[in-house]
Amino acid sequence: MNDATRLPTAREHTARLIEALRAVEPELTTVEHWGRHLARVLGDGGRVLACGNGGSAADAQHFTAELVGRYRDDRAPFSAICLSSETSSLTAIGNDYGYDEVFARQVRGHGRPGDVLLAISTSGTSANVLRAAEAAREVGVEVWSLTGPGPNALSERSDASVCVDAPATATVQEVHGVLVHAVCAAFDRVVLGLDDVEGNPTDLLAATEDPPGNGAVVIDVRDKVRTARGGAR
Ligand SMILES: O=C(CO)[C@@H](O)[C@H](O)[C@H](O)[C@H](O)COP(=O)(O)O
Ligand SMILES: [Zn+2]
Structure with a gap:
């Protein structure tokens, strides 16, 4: 059996993962930004949607569970819906409109302007995920994607994406799992007012990273964050 078809040993598998994690390091500022931006969106009563197929469906479900x-x-709990976990919607939409529509139709149903869709695909070419990204942009939902090597069709349909440059689907999925947790940690650092990696208190106002003049949103976030911290002022 040649090297292309041979399945890696556990040691080789782990070595590939370490290499892929090193390669994704330049993208960590993006996932930190996603976490901070989500704190503002969800704190203001917005919602995050997530979708993917197979292992990426599991990643999407894992992500929304961390937030809810x-x-x-x-x-406090926040609004996050995994579109791949809605079995009755999935089967009904798939049956009535085709599998390519299973996420897009849910995006149109749940998504509101300013919300976020996290679209996950290792190939970056799954038709139902691409349709979801297109539907999201049509209704004003921001699209973030986690993919395998890029650029690809999904990254090209996204407002921002992290493309993991690893040849094996399994490795890409494992790195996506790490990135999902990194987004959640950045989110919670803002919501809970915890120190950042340098030991500086995370500043909620700075975390919004929006130009001045959007005061109402910031105040709403502060209220939600106070609730999240159990009402402490
Ligand atoms: O978990 C795995 C492979 O590790 C599979 O279930 C895999 O997720 C499925 O083949 C998916 O259909 C792949 O879709 P995508 O990541 O290319 O969008
Ligand atoms: Zn898998």
Whole structure:
């Protein structure tokens, strides 16, 4: 059996993962930004949607569960829906409109301007995920994607994306899992007012990273964050 068809040993598998994690390091500022931006969107009553197929469906579901439940520390729940977990919607839409529409139709149903869609695809070419990204942009939902090597069709349909440059689907999925947790940690650092990696208190106002003049949103976030912290002022 030649090297292309041979399945890696556990040691080789782990070595490939370490290499892929090193390669994705320049993208970590993007996922930190996503976490901080989500704190503003969800704190203001917005919503995040997530979707993917197979292992990426599991990643999408894992992500939304961290936000509705909790990542590490206790806090208020936030609105996050995994479109791949809605079995009755998935089967009905798939049956009535075709599998390519299963996520897009849900995006049109749940998404509101300013919301975020996290679209996950290792190939970056799955038709139902591409349709979801297109539908999101049509209704004013921001599209972030986690993909394999890029650029690809999904990254080209996204407002921002992190493309993991690894040849194996399994490795890409494993790196996506790390990135999902990194987004959640950045989100919680803002919501819970925890120190950032340099030991500086995370400043909620700075975290919005929006130009001045959007005061109402910031105030709303502060209220939600106070609730998230259990009402402490
Ligand atoms: O988990 C795995 C492979 O590790 C599979 O279930 C894999 O997710 C499926 O083949 C998906 O259909 C792949 O879709 P995508 O990541 O290319 O969008
Ligand atoms: Zn898998």
